Amino acid sequence: MTIPVRKFDTLVIGAGGGGLRAALQLAQAEANVAVVSKVFPTRSHTVAAQGGMNAALANVSPDNWHWHMYDTVKGGDFLGDQDAIEYMCRAAPRLVVELEHIGVPFSRLDNGKIYQRPFGGQSQNFGGEQAARTCAAADRTGHAILHALYQQNIRAKTHFFDEYFAIDLIRDNDGCILGALVLEIETGEPLIIQAKTTLIATGGAGQLFRTNTNARINTGDGMAMALRAGIPLQDMEFFQFHPTGIAGKGMLISEAVRGEGGYLVNGDGERFMERYAPNARDLASRDVVSRAVATEIHEGRGCGPNKDYILLKVDHLGADVIRKRLPGIRDMVMTFLHIDPINQPIPIFPTAHYTMGGIPTNRFGQVVVPQQQGAEDIVPGLYAVGECACVSVHGANRLGGNSLLDIVVFGRAAGNHIIEYLKENRYGRTVVAQHSIDTALAHLARWDQRSQGVSNETVDGLRNELKAVMDHYCGVFRTEDVLRTGLDKVLKIEQRLQNVYLKDHSKIFNTARIEAFELENLVDLALATVASALARKESRGAHMRMDYPQRDDVKWLKHSLFFKGGQLDYKPVRMKPLTVEGFSPKPRVY
Template identity: 60%
Template sequence: MKQAQFDAVIIGAGGAGLRAALQLAQSNVKVAVVSKVFPTRSHTVAAQGGINAALGNVSEDNWHWHMFDTIKGSDYLGDQDAIEFMCREAVEIVRELEHFGVPFSRLDSGKIYQRPFGGQSQHFGESQATRTCAAADRTGHAILHSLYQQNLQVGTHFFNEHLALDLIKDEQHQIAAIMSLDIQTGEYHLLRANQFLIATGGAGQLFRTNTNAMINTGDGLGMVLRAGLPLMDMEFWQFHPTGVAGKGMLISEGARGEGGVLRNAQGEAFMQRYAPKVKDLASRDVVSRAIAIEIQQGRGCGEHKDYIELDLTHLDPEMIKTRLPGIRDISLTFTGQDPINSPIPIHPSCHYMMGGIPTNLHGQVLTKQDGQMHALPNLYAIGEAACVSVHGANRLGGNSLLDIVVFGREAARHMQQQTQLGSASDLPLQMQQVEQRIHKWQRALSNNASPNNTPLSANINDNADSIYLIKQDLQRIMEQHCGVFRDAPNLAAGLPKLDALAERLNKVGLEDSAQVFNLERVQAFELENLLALGYATLHSALSRQESRGAHSRVDFPERDDQAWLKHTLYFSENHRIDDKPVNLSPLTVDGFKPKPRVY
């Protein structure tokens, strides 16, 4: 295999990874970025609505109000030190992005355009704020391309279309290398470094209906679990209220921020029943549950009464064309409806993972030993793959793009300060685990594999099993057993089904043919990661016996701050659940005590 050595290796080339890489490369750190796709195809490119910062360009604003809204939106599960840090940094980080070349939309005054989003307020909940800085409805696209161009300028080294497989420890049990697969050639690369940063994004492909790209398979989280480290708060998955019905593609919250209204089959603007003060701009978990209830109670639209409509027809057509062009394109392409003239059919769709790899606000990965949380000296995680936790039980729209650039920069700054930057460890590596994974899927190409080998593509016969079918079944199981509403019997019934999938995965092989592409092997590695996250999600959801944010337990309908104001930690060994206290103490201001969350 090929080998290379760097000061730091970043896994993932979305907004988080590119912001960290830029910070390091500007400081003459020899940094490599490993990306499963070409960097500008990373999922940050799909972020539509905007990035939050209390600029006050449209209406009065203050980062304290942004902090309060984020804590309230998190249903008080967010760590208040990290939330204060993110909201305090927001104004500077947006101006920095502007200087990097992000083409934000403009007000007539020339200042950055801002739009209202759900869960935003002035004066700690008194009135609607206008806080989300936007580049039309393609803000993530603009940020990602600008950060990639900046990285090209400073000479960041990219391993494009490389799948990172595993973290590899040396004989002293320190992370010392990673293994990656060159998807084009099938060659394996061993990359040594002293600092590693995981920025692999989310894992929305765990659910059948989702807004995520096919690449969002939780690869970094799977690597962390196999390294014996925990994941945090994996019960919290945000279902975005407005995905295209039956397909899942995201219809940005910006559509409601610009005045769009949700309507049921009677044409009623029903959100006034569920959030009488802010209506359609309530927090995402509130809106998703409201839509689910409308459909359950028979007020859904269409022949099967299985969706709700997002109505933009009362808005100025020119405004839709200039501020929501991508939304209009999506509607025309996937529904055949022009939102200028017809409502868009929508349904909640799995969108964002609030849980992830536990970190401190410097991005250092945390684990729990002997009852205490410890930071690993040379492993970092940022973005959706990480759980710092600024989103708690529910993320506010516009905070995800802010999260990736704030903590991308902060993690890189912290890495720069570490004395380990320099020559990488040359101690022997513990390669057994990654070699076993490689050999498993290599052997599947040979005559030693199961006689029932089948291709991964959809061209399969009725009696064959395949990675493709196992993934489909996994997605259906997760949607059936861990959706918007949950209860203990249904959650528990999903676990033996995952066991059955694990048995099938151990038996299935790849096609015994020279026509097998490396992409098929990639899908096999990805499915291993997704299955591990399925277990993490179901076990974590079973353990949390309350309703909080996106985790809605029908059998425990109330939030229980006395018993459950804490994070869950999931270890894959024996599916062990532990916990971590929520940090209710901000850095410089008074904390916000939990209280009923209403909009």
């Protein structure tokens, strides 16, 4: 079987903000760039980011990049790499201006400067008064950034492969990554995209959980592809949950509802937050409220016939207040639950929101793997940026407004580094190892070679089961027993995956086949997440162990690394910034 080959300087896998920012940098430098995306590029999940992008412009409150850096280190519960965090916070103001110059219509103040809104976790003067650091294009910042980047890429002649699904990375005999085997969804035909450099920018893996805020495309394909290529995944136990997602569906109900006086009740009608946070009650931080909701349900005090959700009450606020101050939330609830919060409480459950972990990289976006004695090697030719990567600027918990910043800063940084690499490797490596292609093709063929057996397993059925297991056993409520049970269940699902077969083996737009590949990816990532969470015997940021409620800097101030096959390793946190003194761990109090 002869597979067609297309050759480029750089292959970018994923067309969200991170991939497109890198592609633009490269295309403007006249590199020959291919972007592969499984959906039309402007339907990438970046479009869903409403909040904004942090940068210490000091347009609304006094501010500087060093305060932003402090907030990011503290918000990440001191697990973030401080060299990368310094780099990101220093670059932020310039990148906001750059985005504006390519067409992002940031909201303005009356004096003409860019408007900035305050977000949680932002402070002046290293933990002092609230700062206002988030630049926004109304409530469509992600949409505005994604569309501007896409249009600029079209102008710069980036080559788009829309609706192509990446199967596996390919490499030469020295281990240098030389592109990927991809599948054209429309025709079902494979294609080798050979490139001197490859950038993974495939976003997060929120679809690991039944209740999540992520688009259904977020199946962590790039992370799983890296794992299959022998690269470990870093800090996968850190998954950010938002306390109030619509139960059973996942969409966010903003904190604004509790800010306006809404409160949570359990199945006994009790305002239980008073027990968990006597002062802040329903306005306690996200992790505290998420944990309280999960505990109430876990201990049998949930609502409904299955006692599997909590109620968010707002009806006492009155119709006028709800109509005037919470119109968007009311629209959302009426559209998705077909109830009016003026009359009825909203069923909620903590919802998985953001993958802090991912493919380990340095601040240039180069993928790194551990060597002996704590040193690191780069994987030649391979880069990763955005939610699929772990650079690590978010540490154990991401701050609002830092994810859009992450993708544009490191998308650009990776683009710049690749430009230098291409200059130094003008002719590149040209010989892809046959065994690498054979392995990728075998992976591609696997689903078509399976014939119907006695099993009734289906892709949909197993995926739903996996997501339910992750909700129950690797969500907010984590203990040794819960996680161990979860690991056993995910391992069984991994075995049962071998019994799943496809009913339809046609090639043309066989979306069931694509979903089977996505399920494989999710199973690998579920194992990485549960195993890393089981091993980390402390509570830090988004990872809350009920049986180890304290942060333990002596034993656990280190990054986890999970390898396919189940081995775990660890590497130190980079506590030394580029030019300033590092921030030492201290209690994270707000």
